[in-house]
Amino acid sequence: MLGDTVFWVLSVAAVVSGAMVFRFDSMPRATYALLLSLLCVGGLVIQLGLDYLGVVVILMMTIEMAIMAVFMVMFMMNPAGLMPMSMVHNTKGAAAVCAGVFAALAVGILLAPWPGRAGTMPDADPTKALGLALMGPQMLTMMTLGVTLFATIVSTVVLATRRGRYDRFGDDLRTRPADDPVRGGVGR
Amino acid sequence: MNLELFLLVAAALFSVGLFGALTQQSIVMLMMGLELMIGGVILAAAAIWHYIAPASSDGQVLIVLAVTVMAVEMAVGFAVVTALFRQREVDMTDEAAELRG
Numbered sequence: 075m076l077g078d079t080v081f082w083v084l085s086v087a088a089v090v091s092g093a094m095v096f097r098f099d100s101m102p103r104a105t106y107a108l109l110l111s112l113l114c115v116g117g118l119v120i121q122l123g124l125d126y127l128g129v130v131v132i133l134m135m136t137i138e139m140a141i142m143a144v145f146m147v148m149f150m151m152n153p154a155g156l157m158p159m160s161m162v163h164n165t166k167g168a169a170a171v172c173a174g175v176f177a178a179l180a181v182g183i184l185l186a187p188w189p190g191r192a193g194t195m196p197d198a199d200p201t202k203a204l205g206l207a208l209m210g211p212q213m214l215t216m217m218t219l220g221v222t223l224f225a226t227i228v229s230t231v232v233l234a235t236r237r238g239r240y241d242r243f244g245d246d247l248r249t250r251p252a253d254d255p256v257r258g259g260v261g262r
Numbered sequence: 263m264n265l266e267l268f269l270l271v272a273a274a275l276f277s278v279g280l281f282g283a284l285t286q287q288s289i290v291m292l293m294m295g296l297e298l299m300i301g302g303v304i305l306a307a308a309a310i311w312h313y314i315a316p317a318s319s320d321g322q323v324l325i326v327l328a329v330t331v332m333a334v335e336m337a338v339g340f341a342v343v344t345a346l347f348r349q350r351e352v353d354m355t356d357e358a359a360e361l362r363g
Contacts, residue, residue, distance in 0.1 A: 081263050085271040088305075092278045092298050096286065108294050115275070115301045118268070119325070122312040127325050131304060134329060138336055142294070145340055149290050149353045161287040163356065168284035172277045179273035183266050193317025200322065207319035208326070215323055219330045226334045233341035236348060 080121060088114035096162075101146035109139035126201040268309035276302035287354045289346075293339045300332045 092111040098104040112135040120128030208216045232238070242252040275298055282295025304325050311321025346352050 078263060081267070085267075088301075089271065089274045089278060092275055092301075095294055095298065096278075096282045096291070104291070104294065108297060111275070111298060112301050115305050118271070118305055119308040122268070122308045123316075124308055124311070124322060124325070127308070127322060127329075131325075131329060134333065138297075138333070141340075142290070142336070145343070146290055149343060149347065150288060161291070161354075162285040163287055165285050168281050171284060172281040175280055176273055176277035179276070180270060183269040183273060188265055189314060191313060192315050200316075200319075203319045204322040204326070207323060212319070212323045215327065219327065222334060223330065226337050230337045230341035233338075233345040 077121065081118070084114040084117045084121070087111070088118070101150045102143050105139050105143040105146055108142075109135060112139070124200060126204070265309055265313035268313075269306055272302040272306035272309065274302075275299070275305065287356055289339070289343050289353055289355055289358070292355060293336065296335055296339075297332060300328050300335070304328045 088111045091107045091114070094107040095104045095111065098107060113132055116128045116132035116135065118128075119131055122128075237254075239247060242254060243249045244253070279295045279298030279300075279302065282298060283292050284295075286292045286295060307321050307324040307328060311325075315321060343353060346358060350357075352358050
């Protein structure tokens with residue numbers, strides 16, 4: 075009973091706040107609506123018995139949305155939402171596509187002959203099972219994720235840097251003095 | 263509560279996110295739609311793990327993968343927006359259409 079109540083509250087809150095993300099005018103408000111939606115997803119994951127992953131989702135989304143709020147304010151022309159604004163295109167077509175996608179998914183969910191539960195819940199902590207899987211049979215997944223994250227760090231820095239050392243010192247890094255748009259520094 | 267209910271909620275989150283990703287003109291708002299879609303994937307993976315295959319950890323590994331995809335998508339998305347804005351002062355999807363076929 076309590077579980078049902080928690081499920082419905084979290085589910086409705088997740089979907090409604092997810093929809094409100096695209097209704098709010100104010101950018102911080104939209105960001106925090108998305109945060110609320112993803113926190114509810116984390117709560118549902120915890121309710122399904124995955125305490126560790128649920129907490130990871132909650133902590134990660136909190137930080138991610140805090141960063142996102144900064145970017146929203148940076149990049150939107152009307153961050154405070156003091157005037158109503160509409161920055162959308164092709165609403166009708168998108169609504170039709172999304173209704174179709176949801177209908178197709180719902181039909182699949184309701185009609186699919188889902189198999190029964192295979193095996194029992196692990197007696198031990200599911201977190202321990204996850205750790206053993208990641209360090210054992212799923213090691214390749216873990217290594218791929220690690221390399222992907224490292225590549226992401228490198229590529230984001232490259233993309234976000236305005237002028238790197240190759241711009242300043244030439245392709246062979248030997249140009250002196252550095253080719254800077256503004257002169258300055260010791261001896262220049 | 264059963265598997266179907268959880269999956270329906272996940273499908274609703276996915277569809278709402280898809281709507282946002284398709285309609286929003288701002289690239290940052292578009293990424294918020296993508297986040298919602300991945301949130302739906304996370305919920306579906308957790309439900310599948312709980313109701314169908316709790317003995318194996320594959321569902322949990324799928325959640326780890328989805329969370330990583332979320333982080334990578336955010337980081338690369340913001341880096342691309344920053345680079346695009348630096349280059350051409352563009353932050354709308356309609357103005358960034360060079361690769362249109």
